[in-house]
Amino acid sequence: MNKKGMVALVLAAVFAASLFGVPETPAQEKIRWKLQAPFPAGMIIFYGAKEFPKKVEEMSGGRLEIKPFPGGAVVPALKEFDAVNKGTLDAHFSATHYHTSLVGLAGDLFNLYPGGPSPIEFAVWVYEAGGLQLWQEMYDRRNYNVVALGPMGYSSAEMFGWFKKPIQTLDDFKGMKFRTAGIWGEILSGLGAAVVQIPGGEIFESMKRGVLDAFEYSTPGIDYSAGFHQLGAYMVGPGIHAPMSGFELLVNKNSWEKLSPELKAIVRNAAEATSIRMLCYIDYQDVVAMDKLKEYGTKLHRLPEAVQKEVVKKANELYDRKAKEDPFFAKVLAHQRDFLKKYRAYKNFTQPNPDLMTAW
Numbered sequence: 001m002n003k004k005g006m007v008a009l010v011l012a013a014v015f016a017a018s019l020f021g022v023p024e025t026p027a028q029e030k031i032r033w034k035l036q037a038p039f040p041a042g043m044i045i046f047y048g049a050k051e052f053p054k055k056v057e058e059m060s061g062g063r064l065e066i067k068p069f070p071g072g073a074v075v076p077a078l079k080e081f082d083a084v085n086k087g088t089l090d091a092h093f094s095a096t097h098y099h100t101s102l103v104g105l106a107g108d109l110f111n112l113y114p115g116g117p118s119p120i121e122f123a124v125w126v127y128e129a130g131g132l133q134l135w136q137e138m139y140d141r142r143n144y145n146v147v148a149l150g151p152m153g154y155s156s157a158e159m160f161g162w163f164k165k166p167i168q169t170l171d172d173f174k175g176m177k178f179r180t181a182g183i184w185g186e187i188l189s190g191l192g193a194a195v196v197q198i199p200g201g202e203i204f205e206s207m208k209r210g211v212l213d214a215f216e217y218s219t220p221g222i223d224y225s226a227g228f229h230q231l232g233a234y235m236v237g238p239g240i241h242a243p244m245s246g247f248e249l250l251v252n253k254n255s256w257e258k259l260s261p262e263l264k265a266i267v268r269n270a271a272e273a274t275s276i277r278m279l280c281y282i283d284y285q286d287v288v289a290m291d292k293l294k295e296y297g298t299k300l301h302r303l304p305e306a307v308q309k310e311v312v313k314k315a316n317e318l319y320d321r322k323a324k325e326d327p328f329f330a331k332v333l334a335h336q337r338d339f340l341k342k343y344r345a346y347k348n349f350t351q352p353n354p355d356l357m358t359a360w
Contacts, residue, residue: 031263033066033090033255037247038077038098040201041070044225044285045218048153048247048278049093055270064263066091077199081250085144090255093152095247096138097182105322106138106329108183109336112158112242114315117336119154119244119279121343126150129339134332135248141328147256152249152271153278156286157239159223161216162207166234166301170310179203179215184241187314200226207231218245221285224292234299240308241315247278 037049046068053066071077080092081099100107109116110131117125125131127150135148161180165172174192178185185195198206204227206212214233217223229235249271259267293300323330 028063030062031064031258033064034069034074035066035091035093036069036071036074036080036083036089037093038071038080038199040226042225043200044222044282045155045200045247046070047281048274051277052093052152052249052270052274055273056266059266059270060263064259064266068093071199071201077201078197081146084250084252085146087145087252087254089252091249091251093247093249095245100182103138103142103144104328105183105326106332109329109332110135110138110246110248111182112245113183114187114241115312116243117340119156119246121340122154122244122246123151123275124343125336125339130335131339134335138328138332145253147251147253149249149251149268149271151246151275153247153275155219155222155245155279155282158216158218158242158245159220160236160239160241160303161214162223162228162231162233163214163236163301164233166299167236167303167307169304170307170314177211177213179206179212179217183315183318184216187241187311187318190314190318204228204231207233216241219282219286219289220293221282221287221289224289225285229293229296229298232299234301235293236301236303238303238308240303240311 035049035053037046039045039049049068049070053068056064056066071080075083075088078098080089080094081102083089084092095112096103096107096110097112116122122131126135132148132150135150139146139148160167161178167173170191173188176188176193177196178188178193179196179198180188181197185197189195196206196212200217203212203215203217207215208231216239217226217228219239220235223229223235249267251267256264319333323333
């Protein structure tokens with residue numbers, strides 16, 4: 001074919017393409033997930049469930065859309081773990097101590113427990129010292145169809161609780177109808193309390209009706225957003241039973257495996273980014289809430305130091321007993337204790353006393 005013929009053929013091909021078009025690369029199908037938290041949407045604690053989907057959508061360019069639901073919207077509150085395992089939900093934003101009956105007592109060690117880690121201590125243990133691998137092992141050993149992506153939010157120490165009368169000794173818990181969960185509930189049961197586990201959205205009315213005598217829920221900002229100060233109860237601190245709260249991102253394994261490597265990385269990065277933003281957000285809300293609580297006239301009571309020491313002592317006695325009964329709990333406890341001992345020794349040597357740093 002001569003040069004003129006070649007040019008004519010090319011022009012003909014271009015003309016044909018303009019008439020009939022060329023096959024387009026099919027657009028990547030949008031993936032949609034359902035995520036539920038056991039908390040009411042109006043509570044500050046729901047922040048992580050709202051912030052995480054926004055970050056994922058931004059990072060993925062809309063390829064992964066996650067719709068957050070409050071407790072009870074898709075499945076009953078506190079039933080999120082079962083729903084993720086079965087695939088009814090793609091993910092949950094919850095706390096491991098809510099499902100210790102299904103995963104074992106080690107679930108408490110990945111959230112809050114008396115004498116446990118602070119948010120930063122917990123994050124370092126999870127991401128750098130091997131805690132995340134143990135987190136996944138907790139589910140794999142019972143053949144759950146889930147992927148543990150670690151914490152997706154933190155709060156600092158909680159309030160010790162809200163009480164109809166101030167706590168002066170551990171004997172004050174005898175006969176008390178107390179709302180809590182996990183290992184702290186087991187400790188209180190040993191002190192004679194009648195422990196009740198109910199969703200956060202039911203606490204207010206349960207206190208008003210006398211179903212509860214006392215409860216613990218979360219930090220000052222979160223408790224204030226729930227209106228607990230309107231109950232007229234004593235707000236007791238510090239949260240020796242819960243030096244921090246860590247909220248997990250748990251994903252159904254089938255849903256996870258359908259994601260591309262890029263989307264998996266986006267989900268992990270979005271969860272980690274949400275964690276630090278939630279800690280900052282809630283800490284600031286706590287500062288603001290403390291002023292509001294004082295202005296409202298909330299009765300504040302500080303737990304005597306002797307009681308705080310007794311709480312940690314009782315807790316460690318229980319942990320040591322449980323470690324003899326549950327090899328996996330013993331494994332995680334020993335791993336975490338070893339890390340905390342070294343980490344706290346380093347921090348005690350290098351970190352200035354905060355009281356000295358604010359002597360202005």
